[in-house]
Amino acid sequence: MGEVIVVTSGKGGVGKTTTTANIGTGLALLGYHVVLVDTDIGLRNLDVVLGLENRIVYDIVDVTSGNCRLKQALIKDKRFEGLYLLPAAQTKEKTAVSVSQMVDLCNDLEKEFDYVLVDCPAGIEQGFKNAIAGAHKAVVVTTPEVAAVRDADRVIGLLEAAEIKDPLLIINRFRPEMAKKGNMMDIDDVIEILAIELLGVIPEDELIVISTNKGEPAVLNQQSIAGQAYRNVSRRITGETVPLLKLDVSNGLLMRLRKLIGMG
Amino acid sequence: MLDFLEIFQRVFKKESVSSKKVAKERLRLVLVHDRTSMSPQVLEFLKEDLIKVISKYMDIDTEGLEVNFSKEDDSIALVASIPVIKVKRLSTS
Numbered sequence: 001m002g003e004v005i006v007v008t009s010g011k012g013g014v015g016k017t018t019t020t021a022n023i024g025t026g027l028a029l030l031g032y033h034v035v036l037v038d039t040d041i042g043l044r045n046l047d048v049v050l051g052l053e054n055r056i057v058y059d060i061v062d063v064t065s066g067n068c069r070l071k072q073a074l075i076k077d078k079r080f081e082g083l084y085l086l087p088a089a090q091t092k093e094k095t096a097v098s099v100s101q102m103v104d105l106c107n108d109l110e111k112e113f114d115y116v117l118v119d120c121p122a123g124i125e126q127g128f129k130n131a132i133a134g135a136h137k138a139v140v141v142t143t144p145e146v147a148a149v150r151d152a153d154r155v156i157g158l159l160e161a162a163e164i165k166d167p168l169l170i171i172n173r174f175r176p177e178m179a180k181k182g183n184m185m186d187i188d189d190v191i192e193i194l195a196i197e198l199l200g201v202i203p204e205d206e207l208i209v210i211s212t213n214k215g216e217p218a219v220l221n222q223q224s225i226a227g228q229a230y231r232n233v234s235r236r237i238t239g240e241t242v243p244l245l246k247l248d249v250s251n252g253l254l255m256r257l258r259k260l261i262g263m264g
Numbered sequence: 265m266l267d268f269l270e271i272f273q274r275v276f277k278k279e280s281v282s283s284k285k286v287a288k289e290r291l292r293l294v295l296v297h298d299r300t301s302m303s304p305q306v307l308e309f310l311k312e313d314l315i316k317v318i319s320k321y322m323d324i325d326t327e328g329l330e331v332n333f334s335k336e337d338d339s340i341a342l343v344a345s346i347p348v349i350k351v352k353r354l355s356t357s
Contacts, residue, residue, distance in 0.1 A: 146287050182282025
């Protein structure tokens with residue numbers, strides 16, 4: 001029996017889809033059987049982040065409405081063993097899938113896979129309710145910004161109300177040099193406010209943009225610091241204890257000068 | 265006119281209050297509001313418990329009891345207005 005994990009955030013644009021793609025690919029690299037489910041009906045993106053957009057024949061609505069069998073709609077990523085995508089429908093409404101259909105779908109998928117990662121749409125409406133319906137666990141993605149943390153707090157409340165216990169936190173696009181100068185909330189600040197367990201911190205990394213351009217998750221790039229952070233997150237999901245990446249910024253000349261004159 | 269200290273601070277780009285602190289404080293306040301407005305039930309439970317405790321010492325007008333959050337500048341206070349009907353005679357030794 002596999003584990004169904006929903007990746008959610010409330011606010012849009014904080015990196016849910018990038019996170020889903022990278023954790024999923026990371027788990028597949030570790031040898032697990034993984035399926036990524038895109039529930040953002042009407043605004044599907046997980047396919048392009050994974051570079052699988054040209055291989056879609058059937059989608060999630062085709063499966064839930066009985067147009068095709070589940071196996072026909074699953075796209076196998078040819079680059080790695082054990083990674084599959086169930087794409088969202090692009091031309092349907094969010095209401096094209098119901099909560100009970102989603103629960104059935106997750107039940108079917110968890111029989112076949114070690115991990116079922118559900119990429120949730122932004123917002124807290126029907127699409128969100130569907131996405132969390134079949135999940136056992138949740139990963140909440142936020143950035144260290146007021147609006148993103150506020151929405152994360154709201155989503156954590158809704159997850160708890162839906163009895164998805166102990167959601168795990170990913171702080172995305174963290175910029176250690178800004179936090180050090182006191183211009184960005186630190187990891188501890190965000191954890192203190194949201195009061196949930198930290199799953200990982202993903203530093204801001206230009207290579208994420210480049211990897212998304214190419215349709216190759218950053219977790220595959222050994223040079224990417226964000227990729228390294230995602231590899232660590234994937235291992236933590238499997239139960240391994242992996243220490244947080246050291247994100248200390250080395251003191252530049254200016255910083256040392258300031259320290260020298262007591263302004264640091 | 266900028267005074268000397270301000271010019272000095274600007275030159276060294278050291279702001280008097282870090283924006284991180286501002287962000288954290290704003291979040292703390294907005295979440296108190298969000299969390300309470302999301303579950304008015306919590307306030308109801310609090311009211312019931314307050315009535316239980318206070319009634320041990322005095323008769324109060326439970327209908328007229330009001331409990332609310334009030335925001336003042338940069339802090340949030342829990343404000344309870346509890347009309348007292350009669351204070352009990354306490355038999356303390």
